[in-house]
Structure formats: structure tokens, C-alpha cells
Amino acid sequence: MKWDATKYNWNHLRAFIATVEEGSLSAAARALRVSQPTLGRQVSALEQEIGVALFERTGTGRSLTKSGQELVHYARNMADAALEFSLAASGQSQLVEGTVCISTGELFAAHIMPPLIDRLLKQEPGIEIELVASNESSDLKRREADIAVRANHANQPDLISIDVGRLSSRLYASTAYLDKAGRPKNAKNIGNCRFIGFDDAGIYKQFLNGLGFELEERHFPVRAQSHLVQWAMAKQGLGIVTALESIADSDADMERLFPEIEPIVTPMYLVAHKEVITSHRVSVVFDFLKTELMDV
Secondary structure: OOHHHOOOOHHHHHHHHHHHHHOOHHHHHHHHOOOHHHHHHHHHHHHHHHOOOOEEEEOOEEEEOHHHHHHHHHHHHHHHHHHHHHHHHHHOOOOOOEEEEEEEOHHHHHHHHHHHHHHHHHHOOOEEEEEEEOOOOOOHHHOOOOEEEEOOOOOOOOEEEEEEEEEEEEEEEEHHHHHHHOOOOEOOEOOOOOEEEOOOHHHHHHHHHOOOOOOOHHHOOEEOOOHHHHHHHHHOOOOEEEEEHHHHOOOOOEEEOOOOOOOEEEEEEEEEEOOHHHOHHHHHHHHHHHHHHOOO
């Protein structure tokens, strides 16, 4: 191999790839956790190192030059190879110590995971847990997390996906809210009750109407995309919310509504990349969660 032919800095190449993938310098800087001026200098340094202009300024920002368009394919291949190297390297570690990143939904992260993590840390004191609470699925192939708890099966061949049970959800409201607004008798007779919806209330309304309700837009005066915010709103008396039985039934301030409606059941999968799970610390956490989540 001609080692002297590669005269560029990997960090500079990474800055170029991130700018292309994220669409702008500002977005790329956030993704790489560096300042925008630093990222801009790294891209400029790469252009100087290879002697080619990769971007040109346009009215709306930057766009790839013809040379940049031709080179980005090779840059992406290098980035993918670097990720594969990182995944394989992670799998070589046989120590039961270090950080394991777990991704799961907001409510699950806030209410179900803490006692599980507490038991895990007592069992494996050398392990540290980073918990990513998001309703968006983390990209395990790009190392956004080592392990994910998801509601959908992973179909990618390089991901391991294990069915660990079912989660049941129902509709709840706070006792304080129901004392004020009245307790609905059934799905067809809800009176003036409010529902806490998502940003796109139409889809949620359609889903609930499929369960037997006859809801209109006026029944959703409060909306939030975050499940955690929705739960907090319901706790403070803003309306009716969908929540996990395992969380809401144990809250003395919340009441279960509409017993005639069957619970909303979703599957629960434990997912990891097949390379990462060969890491002993990751496999220890994976096996621990596989056992514990069966009882949730």
C-alpha cells in the first residue's frame, strides 16, 4: 500500500461526510459535537490537503461541486468501514466494565428502567449505563446505542431481535380532573372530557375512534409529541391520556377509564447489533434485560 498517498486527516474527512449527510455545517457541527467554525475549518483543511474544492456557496448555503459529488461516494465507503471497524473492536472486549448505552421510549425510560438499572449496577458494579430516552428508534448500526428496547421487530440481518413480552396500554385521567369534568360512562358518552393528543391529533383521533369513540377535533385542545410531557399533563389534570398499565395502575392519583375497551397491546423487543453483542459487557446487560423485561 502507498501510505504516502493518503495525506489527509481523518477528522477532516469525517467533517466533510457529516456536512453532506446532515445537510449543513450547523447540523453537522451538532452531530459531531463541535463548534460550527471548527467544522468549517476542518472542511477547508481537507480541501487544501487534497487540492480540490468540495463545496461551493449558493444562495441557500453550500452545495457539492462536481468533484465533491464524485468523491463523496468514496468518503461514505470509508465512513462505513470505520463504523464496521468500531463495531468489531467493541465486540473484542471481554471485560464486565465500561459503558453500555441503552435506548428506549421516554415513559419506559423514566418509570420502568430505573429499578432495573439499580439491580443491574448492584449485580455488575463495573458497568456504567447511558440511557437514551427517545420515541425515535436509535440507529444501532451507527452506534447511537448498544441495546434498544423497541415496539417493532428489527428486520435487518445484522441486528439481533428478541421478543421479550407485551406492553398493555389503556386510557387514564387524574382523579382531580375527573372530579371536575365528570367521569365518562363509556366510549359513546364522554361528555365534555378532553383528550391529550399528539402533534398530529388526526391520526390519534382516528385510532381512538377505531376503538369505539366518536371524537372530534374539539376533544383534543392539548397536544404534545412527548409521551413524558403527555403523562405530566394528565397528572396535572389537563385531560385523558394513553399510558402503560404497568405505570398508570400503580399511581394513586390516576384512574383507569373505559373498562369495556380492550387494552392496547404492543410487542416489546430487545435489539442489538450482532457485532456489538459479542462484547462481554454488552452481552451481560443484554441477557440481564432479557430476563428482567419478561416480568414487566
